[in-house]
Amino acid sequence: MIGTSYQRFFQTLANENRLKIIHFLQVHDARNVSEIVEGTNLEQTLVSHNLKRLHNCHFVEAKQNGKERIYSLNKTTIEPLLLLMDKHVNTYCVNCKADDHE
Amino acid sequence: MIGTSYQRFFQTLANENRLKIIHFLQVHDARNVSEIVEGTNLEQTLVSHNLKRLHNCHFVEAKQNGKERIYSLNKTTIEPLLLLMDKHVNTYCVNCKADDHE
DNA sequence: CTATCATATGAAAATATTATCATATAACTG
């Protein structure tokens, strides 16, 4: 049941900038790269690299529109996944430690 | 809604050895460190470090029993989370790429 | 109290991930 894919998939979610992009798309639905760049305040290349990774994991969908590329969330997985994690964090980690050290 | 905690929590799940430990505890319920070491074929210190991290994130619970320490999964979050991810992986990534490159 | 077993810890070494930079490609415009 647990394999090396899971590692990659969780890893993709384990990054502040990708979570930022996800969050932006949650709020703004379908947006092109420039809009994501503007909305997240991240470098264009950084956004592209991270969108690629999100896309590889099927967390976002892409659709060409002229010279733009419109990205949107695959909400089927992401939304319930984030909700579960949200609940967990709020239940167990109100004042959660920032690292391993006690 | 999305913050830096999420990064840490997903990161904790984004590791093969920790997933191995989680899987072992899913199957074997409550076990002490030595048993986890044996069951996962990982070094004792590695298991301890990783259990600490899982424990910090409240993905496992620990209870002292003499000189042993018994660990068990916090199934409330982990099980549905893994099920969701499982479904996602099986839906979208049957022959999934191993990295970013197409 | 000393020895032993079980587990944890910190620091360093090994390794992986992420950000950045320079540049490429693809679609459109005139």
Place this chain on the structure above:
DNA sequence: CAGTTATATGATAATATTTTCATATGATAG
């Protein structure tokens, strides 16, 4: 077609994570 806009890519540099090693701690048995 040459120029421009939008986005992607690959390689490298910067940074973070993981593993390992040596050792510490805690519990208990003798």
